[in-house]
Amino acid sequence: MKAYRTTIAAVAALGLALAAAGCGDDGDSGDGKKITIGIKFDQPGIGLKTPSGSYTGFDVDVATYIANELGHKSGDIVWKEAKSADRETLLQRGDVDFIAASYSITPTRSEKVDFAGPYLLAHQDVLIRADDNSITKPEDLNSKKLCSVTGSTSAQNVKTRIAPDAQLQEYGGYSECLTGLENNAVDALTTDDSILAGYAAQSQFEGKFKLAGFKMSNENYGIGVPKGSELKAKINAALQKMVADGTWNQYVQKNFGPANYKNEPAPQIGVIVS
Structure with a gap:
């Protein structure tokens, strides 16, 4: 029995050592x-x-x-x-x-x-259609249909500070805004320029949109x-x-x-x- 207990103790000690080693795997x-x-x-x-x-x-x-x-x-x-x-x-x-x-x-x-x-x-910016020459400065967003994602502060910032007469359209996701922009349902999409560039760079949208370059925030x-x-x-x-x-x-x-x-x-x- 003594030898058996010794073996059990050794196995337990080994198990604890292995467990301790495993705990650091996500460190x-x-x-x-x-x-x-x-x-x-x-x-x-x-x-x-x-x-x-x-x-x-x-x-x-x-x-x-x-x-x-x-x-x-x-x-x-x-x-x-x-x-x-x-x-x-x-x-x-x-x-x-x-x-x-x-x-x-x-x-x-x-x-x-x-x-x-x-x-x-x-920077906060807007994405517009590549052939749209009517939006050349932030104030041009007045009376335009401005799209952003529900709950986003980006469009509210534009509407509050820059273009109070913009017609805010809130969609469930940026992809929906892009589809609306492509189909002329909205005139511009706003969020960070890096995010806009990422969406516009997708193969199905390449060449269809452009960044306005407004730099409305840092x-x-x-x-x-x-x-x-x-x-x-x-x-x-x-x-x-x-x-x-x-x-x-x-x-x-x-x-x-x-x-x-x-x-x-x-x-x-x-x-x-x-």
Whole structure:
């Protein structure tokens, strides 16, 4: 019996050791183990989960580069959907290691999470039909049918501050707005220019739309990390390297180029453009 109890104890000890080793698989130690990253699943050009189950977009490319710099192989990345309303909660609960999801740095958000970056300076803009020459300045949106997604603040900002006579049309998703724009049901679609460029760059829409280039706001996209996380400094170093070695420019052209997106130069780390 003594030998039997000894064997049981040894097996139990081995099991505990294996369990302890397994607990680190989703950590951020940078040694090639699993890392969980939050991205958008429904924004072409930014973060999109394709029907085949793969992931594409600027944020996906940036996040993959960062993960590789942290020591994780691409196959070790676990992608998790980070809807706009859920991003702070995902970080605070530890559901993700970091988030790259068209995540604008704001004072309110910075009270809850930390941000590395910024890594892209976007602007609120409008997308119009390629042959439309009637909208050349923001004020021209007065009396036009302006489309945005239900619950979005973008269209309200335009209607409140710039074009109070715009006819706001709220649809369930950006794809519906694009269909309406293509079919002349609406005259313009508004949100961040990077998001608009991503949609316009889709093969079925290529050449049909153009960005107006109004730059109605500054949106500093950052990488969200849990408050006080050591990852912030490591991610900033990765972003600086990505810009320096030319990869950042490659990602911009790859994901936004077909829409003729006139992007801002890569922003300086820690410099927020107000």
